[in-house]
Amino acid sequence: MTNAEKPVRIAVVGTGFIGRRHISFLKGDSIFDPVAGADPAPEAKAYLASQDMPHFSDYRKMLDEVKPEGVVVATPNAIHEEVTIACLERGIPAMVEKPIAHTIESARKIVDAAKRHKVPVLVGHHRRHNPLMRVAREFIESGGIGQMIAIAAYDLRRKPESYYKAAWRREPGGGPMLINGIHDVDCLRALCGEIESVMALTANRARGFPVEDTAAVTFRFENGALGNLTISDAVQAPWAWEVTSGEEPDYPYMHEDTYLICGSEGSLAVPTLNHWRNENGGGRADPFIRKRLFYVPADPWVEELRHFTRIIRHGEKPLLDADGGTRTLAATLAVAESAKSGRPVAVKDLYS
Ligand SMILES: NC(=O)c1ccc[n+]([C@@H]2O[C@H](COP(=O)([O-])OP(=O)(O)OC[C@H]3O[C@@H](n4cnc5c(N)ncnc54)[C@H](O)[C@@H]3O)[C@@H](O)[C@H]2O)c1
Structure with missing residues (x-):
């Protein structure tokens, strides 16, 4: 050998x-x-x-x-x-x-x-390594939905009370945005490009902890598209990636979507990879055509480690390097910053 x-x-x-x-x-x-x-x-x-x-x-x-x-x-x-x-x-x-x-x-x-x-440094946002993410990204990049215009994203779940026994999860630095939402921000960056600015409202009404349990976040992407992320860890709902992607054996699998990426020529729902468009280019009575994109499933955690070995042995470029991981962190931290100030936050002001 x-x-x-x-x-x-x-x-x-x-x-x-x-x-x-x-x-x-x-x-x-x-x-x-x-x-x-x-x-x-x-x-x-x-x-x-x-x-x-x-x-x-x-x-x-x-x-x-x-x-x-x-x-x-x-x-x-x-x-x-x-x-x-x-x-x-x-x-x-x-x-x-x-x-x-x-x-x-x-x-x-x-x-x-x-x-x-x-x-090299690889940052462990494992969802990027799910093959469905690559297929979705390539489809969008190849013009599959036309011009990207609007995005709706969801991260809605209920965490058990026992999860919050660890004090740090109840304080700023914990909470659903930094623990879970950061993955959604990273997926949105992977699928929709860089985030220019963030505007957010947060609430802690459901759990009463110092950190948020719920946030409504609006993103402006550098390509001009606008998007929303609605996130809460205090609701009973199946629209969270762990449930919809089927990549986590500890969660039930539900054939639902968490990201709806909508463009002038059609829309892509992720992770089902349903591509929707109107038969005749749009209009009130125009029927919809649904086509499901094909991909071969693989465990993103294993794919991530395999990619790491290729970085080590073959000099492959990290799918998410330290700079990319920092951009994802900056766009995520912008949520709390905007909620505090009540103003939009330019991500570059935190990043650069
Ligand atoms: N990719 C994901 O979806 C995902 C999910 C959960 C956690 N994480 C991340 O993984 C990391 C660990 O989280 P966790 O849930 O496993 O936490 P954990 O508390 O279960 O484990 C952390 C471990 O680090 C050890 N540790 C502390 N100081 C150390 C030191 N100086 N040297 C060596 N070990 C030390 C602790 O003893 C502990 O065993 C965090 O950054 C977390 O954000 C990622």
């Missing part, structure tokens, strides 16, 4: 909920070699032993001793920056979970370090 054919040696920093999910995928495919895990939590050692993986309390020690080819950073957001930069300083590509960081300032430090060390 040549070196290029050997499994890719990947370590995981942070072996909590999502770190363990990555480890289960790394162990499930022989193209990966999950070489070690680092986490100071008392339960981490026994967990990693159960996975036949060496355990380190100190991630820097692990990076220096194990010398992985790539690292998955799955720690709390506030330490994404220090862990990711420690990898980059050692020439190790990092796949950092979303959000890239907890502040724009912190995210920018990652962007700068990636440039300085010329080492």
Whole structure:
């Protein structure tokens, strides 16, 4: 076996909920070699032993001793920056979970370090790796809906009370917009292009926490299209990506849509990939034609890790690099900023 054919040696920093999910995928495919895990939590050692993986309390020690080819950073957001930069300083590509960081300032430090060390960063917005997203994007880019004009997006769900036992989820920095809505913002950026400005109203009436439980957000895209995202984690409704995409086995699957992307020549509903248009170009009595775009389903979490191995071994360009992850964060943070000021917020004012 040549070196290029050997499994890719990947370590995981942070072996909590999502770190363990990555480890289960790394162990499930022989193209990966999950070489070690680092986490100071008392339960981490026994967990990693159960996975036949060496355990380190100190991630820097692990990076220096194990010398992985790539690292998955799955720690709390506030330490994404220090862990990711420690990898980059050692020439190790990092796949950092979303959000890239907890502040724009912190995210920018990652962007700068990636440039300085010329080492790639992949930001873990896994939905981008769902093949249906690529098909939708290519269809839109090839003119499938004509000129993009209006977008309606939904992220509507009810989280159990137990979810809010963790205090940080009840405070600014938690809440549905930064925990879930950031994925929708990233999907909208992937499908509709850059977001120029954001105007938002938020409410905490349903749960009464310091952070919002509901938001109504309006986006102006750089291509001139306008869009809305309605998000709440306090409603019983099936219009959330985890339910409609079928990519999360913990959720029921409902054949519904979360993004309606509407243009002059037709509209694309995502994730069903139903393409709608009028038979005769529009008009009150003009019947609709529905055509479903074809794609081959694949698990976006596994696709994301496979893409990471191609970045490491073959220099593939990250689907979402540190700069892109920072733009997604900026457009998401603009929601709270606009809700506070009551004014539209230009994303570039937060980003640049
Ligand atoms: N892509 C997604 O859909 C998705 C879903 C959930 C969480 N996430 C992201 O994954 C990250 C982790 O979230 P989680 O839900 O797994 O949190 P978690 O609290 O379950 O796990 C975080 C782990 O990091 C460990 N940790 C803390 N400090 C550390 C350090 N200095 N070195 C090594 N490990 C350290 C903790 O002990 C803990 O085990 C967050 O950034 C979160 O936003 C992404």
